Amino acid sequence: MIILADQPLITVKMINHIIRLYQTRKEKYIASCYRGVPRPPVLFDSEMFPDLYQIQGDEGARRILRKDPDRGLKIEYKHGKSFLDIDTPSEYQSLCEFC
Structure with a gap:
């Protein structure tokens, strides 16, 4: 499972x-989505590991999800706040004020 440390509101x-x-569907991946865009957390079956090993730099796994959209399941979440990405001190401060 890929989970990013800078998304503290993932539950x-x-x-x-x-x-x-x-466990019940045995898909090649299960991806969270918001507004149709796949986002972490994403769980990959071990069959997908060779593709994941090919990722270089800051590319991310989204390319794999786009390449094989029918190999997995995407779960659409209604609230984008779970996917807030906190990268700067000001974003962190806003998060603290929000919570």
Whole structure:
């Protein structure tokens, strides 16, 4: 499972939901989505590891999800706040004020 450390509002409930879906559906990947865009957390089956090993630099796994959209399941979430990406001190401060 790919989970980014700079997305502190990803919940245990989301992670467990993805794991349960993977256990029952046996998809090649289970990806979170917001507004149709795949986002971490994403759980990949080991069959996808060779593709993941080919990723270089800051490319990310999104290319793999676009290349093989029918090999997995995308879960659309309604609230984008779970996917907030905190990269700067000011973004962190805004998050602290939000919570």
